[in-house]
Amino acid sequence: MHTETEQSELFARLVEIGSGSYGTIAGTGGGGGRAGGDREPEMLYDRHGVLVVRIGELAVKAHQPDRVYGRPFAQRVALAGTLPQVLAPLGPPLLLLDGHTVTVAPYGQPVDPLGRLPWAEGARLLATLHNTPVPMDAPSWGRPERVARVVARMDATDAPELVTAAAEVRRAFATLPAWVRGESAPPARSADDHLLHGDWHLGQMVRTRAGYWRLIDIEDLGRGDPAWDLARPAALYSAGVLAPADWEVFLDAYRAAGGAAVPADGDPWAALEMPARSLAVQIAATCVRTAREEDRPLDGAEEALIDTCRRISRMRDRA
Amino acid sequence: MHCPKCRGVMRTYNRSGVQIEQCDNCRGVFLDYGELEALGQMEAQYRAAPPPAAPAWGAPGGAVHHHHGGHHRPHHGGVFGMLFST
Numbered sequence: 027m028h029t030e031t032e033q034s035e036l037f038a039r040l041v042e043i044g045s046g047s048y049g050t051i052a053g054t055g056g057g058g059g060r061a062g063g064d065r066e067p068e069m070l071y072d073r074h075g076v077l078v079v080r081i082g083e084l085a086v087k088a089h090q091p092d093r094v095y096g097r098p099f100a101q102r103v104a105l106a107g108t109l110p111q112v113l114a115p116l117g118p119p120l121l122l123l124d125g126h127t128v129t130v131a132p133y134g135q136p137v138d139p140l141g142r143l144p145w146a147e148g149a150r151l152l153a154t155l156h157n158t159p160v161p162m163d164a165p166s167w168g169r170p171e172r173v174a175r176v177v178a179r180m181d182a183t184d185a186p187e188l189v190t191a192a193a194e195v196r197r198a199f200a201t202l203p204a205w206v207r208g209e210s211a212p213p214a215r216s217a218d219d220h221l222l223h224g225d226w227h228l229g230q231m232v233r234t235r236a237g238y239w240r241l242i243d244i245e246d247l248g249r250g251d252p253a254w255d256l257a258r259p260a261a262l263y264s265a266g267v268l269a270p271a272d273w274e275v276f277l278d279a280y281r282a283a284g285g286a287a288v289p290a291d292g293d294p295w296a297a298l299e300m301p302a303r304s305l306a307v308q309i310a311a312t313c314v315r316t317a318r319e320e321d322r323p324l325d326g327a328e329e330a331l332i333d334t335c336r337r338i339s340r341m342r343d344r345a
Numbered sequence: 346m347h348c349p350k351c352r353g354v355m356r357t358y359n360r361s362g363v364q365i366e367q368c369d370n371c372r373g374v375f376l377d378y379g380e381l382e383a384l385g386q387m388e389a390q391y392r393a394a395p396p397p398a399a400p401a402w403g404a405p406g407g408a409v410h411h412h413h414g415g416h417h418r419p420h421h422g423g424v425f426g427m428l429f430s431t
Contacts, residue, residue, distance in 0.1 A: 073430075137429070139425055139428075139429065143428075172431065225431055227428060227429060227430065227431065228428045228429050229428075229429035229430050229431075258427075258428075262427055262428070263399070263403075264399050264400055264402065264403040264404065265403075265404055266403075266404030267424060267427065268428075270398075295399070295400050298400075299400045302400060303400065303402065306402075309427050312426070312427075313423055313426075313427075316423070316426065324423070325423045327423045327424045327427065328423040330404065331423075331427075333404070334402065334403075334404065337402040337403075337404075338402045340402075341401050341402045
């Protein structure tokens, strides 16, 4: 874990980077000179070792320390630079002496959870990304690593309700393919591969100063099956948490934009079922973990995800 | 009944409500009047069937409305995390 001192030192370091004469980043319309401005630095995100600080018109991010960066990450940053119509601009990664990888990007306005949610805009950005020819040197997306990680980290708990829920999640996890569970190699490079974001949700969208929606967070960007980018809304719709109307807006906009992850018409679930099932398990495991951390029972929507896990294992039992 | 082609014995089977006769010997199939049309009709219905709206493990229709009090707005509770974070 990170001590408070370490966190405040990192915060100070990010502020320093953001207000310093850090090089020009495409899209900011200028260099570091006016970057900091007079605004107080603002903490945008602080969870699981990831720190994002807003300094004026810049967002400075210290990436999750326990992940491997190096060459694939540099390739992802470079790849993002070739997709300005989809991804928010991002400066080259900096490696701090303490081992943190830091990137600087223009600040973008996040989605307002109380406003109209940009399902259609997100779907169109994903379709554009998926339909971009895959560059020869694009890193592999690999596998959905989070699901196995978060299932393993549900940890022991004393609350009987959470014990039952965690058991349901583990049973549903067991229905996933071995490569998704991290127990065998992910699928080999395929001619069907497309570019995908790899961890898409509404928190991965920002509106630029010019008013365009763009995707952020490129840690998972790479070559693979694009259906995984639709998996989260597909899972939440299937769990009865996301309203059918929202799902339809998303799927219709994706199809209208010619997105490659699902057939243009007909059944989208042949492509979406397994990724959606994996995300349902991942989200359910996250719910258990969060409830345990916050020492509270599951709320209605979280219960709906556990119920979904129960239906997933029942399907498998019947098969 | 005997097969008109090889004189083998024909057996009656029921396939999705349509009676067909199949030869035990050459596996040839005999259709009575109207049976080909009935099969064609079933095929057309199959093709016209709307694509499934959700996977087999999806929430049963309406369950959320009653059980969980309507679709959840993302600004409170667990739904915010589900929609807005990893």
